[in-house]
Amino acid sequence: MCLCNEPVQDVLHTLRIPVSPLTAEIAQTNEPAMHLICLHNVVPGPIDAFDEKCSRISVAEFEAFLDRVSEQFELISYSVYETLLREGEAASRALALSFDDGFRGVYDYVLPVLRERNLDAVAFINPPVIGNPPGTLFHFLELEIAFRITDQQEAAFSFLDAPLYFASEKARVKAMKSVKKHLKAIPEIDRAAGHAEVLERLRVGRGAIHAYAAGRSSFQTMTEDELRDLRSAGWTIGSHGMSHRTLSMLPADELDHEIEMARAYFADTFGWHDLPFAYPYGDIVHVGEAAPARVAAAGHPIAYTTVPGPSDIGTNPHRLPRIDYKRFLREEGILLG
Ligand SMILES: [Zn+2]
Numbered sequence: 001m002c003l004c005n006e007p008v009q010d011v012l013h014t015l016r017i018p019v020s021p022l023t024a025e026i027a028q029t030n031e032p033a034m035h036l037i038c039l040h041n042v043v044p045g046p047i048d049a050f051d052e053k054c055s056r057i058s059v060a061e062f063e064a065f066l067d068r069v070s071e072q073f074e075l076i077s078y079s080v081y082e083t084l085l086r087e088g089e090a091a092s093r094a095l096a097l098s099f100d101d102g103f104r105g106v107y108d109y110v111l112p113v114l115r116e117r118n119l120d121a122v123a124f125i126n127p128p129v130i131g132n133p134p135g136t137l138f139h140f141l142e143l144e145i146a147f148r149i150t151d152q153q154e155a156a157f158s159f160l161d162a163p164l165y166f167a168s169e170k171a172r173v174k175a176m177k178s179v180k181k182h183l184k185a186i187p188e189i190d191r192a193a194g195h196a197e198v199l200e201r202l203r204v205g206r207g208a209i210h211a212y213a214a215g216r217s218s219f220q221t222m223t224e225d226e227l228r229d230l231r232s233a234g235w236t237i238g239s240h241g242m243s244h245r246t247l248s249m250l251p252a253d254e255l256d257h258e259i260e261m262a263r264a265y266f267a268d269t270f271g272w273h274d275l276p277f278a279y280p281y282g283d284i285v286h287v288g289e290a291a292p293a294r295v296a297a298a299g300h301p302i303a304y305t306t307v308p309g310p311s312d313i314g315t316n317p318h319r320l321p322r323i324d325y326k327r328f329l330r331e332e333g334i335l336l337g
Helices: 008-015 024-029 049-053 059-070 078-086 104-116 139-149 169-183 188-201 206-214 224-232 252-270 291-297 325-332
Strands: 034-039 041-043 056-058 094-100 122-125 236-239
Touching: 034 078, 034 325, 041 059, 041 104, 049 139, 049 169, 056 059, 059 104, 078 094, 078 236, 094 104, 104 224, 122 224, 139 169, 139 188, 139 206, 169 188, 224 236, 224 252, 236 252, 252 291
Parallel strands: 034 094, 041 056, 094 122, 122 236
Antiparallel strands: none
């Protein structure tokens, strides 16, 4: 059954059928089963170990994913998903797709593939990196590239108990993962200092990092015109805050700045209001106590974590669930290619 070309009300009617539990969390609560999957970048490939750990998947894997889940689930447009959510409805075994961080691969590869299937999705965007302004790059990409290009084979960091050794690519990826995991869960002032320390200890300058990123499409982000194209194609654009810092780790004034500056950008540049919001990183520890109320106060009607759970807007519209792509595959026992 394909619901893609049906009017929204027909789709809603069709989907209002008894539901079955999907994940362990949902099974426990016996709530209706509808998922919003969290993806990031889709690239031509081949995928290396860094790509794998940094949430990049190949175009071939993305298409295999769509084919495979279509056998067991109803792939629905995000626009339909949000309508169902707002109406307090649930769809049976339904999946919608979200893409964080605004990477160019979403425009180049995801948009045409979903268009063929008459599906739309939501893209959560950080304004400062739109269109790759010179000298701007997500800080987590700076770390990734530093570990990719360093000629060091070990380093000690003041924020980790033991030195890290990384002679092989596998060991570098593991070291990167340890560093990123630590830095995204500490107060912002310490994170910034730790970030600078990593670049220094790895002996990699920002100039080399940015030159590396500029020559590779997988590090590029969408332009304003490409975001307009997505909207014209029925996609939803959402805010991911300004600088992809951990909201729970920011002082109150910087937290409001992260949320409000992004909201104002979308309103002033595009005339887009009342956008959904997605918390950077998205686990409970990264969202924190204060951010949901501040996101609500800034006028975002809904906000997504990356904590899986029942798609129920009634509990808290600013702590809505999503599920990471890889976690979803693991929990559902889906093997691709
Ligand atoms: Zn993100």
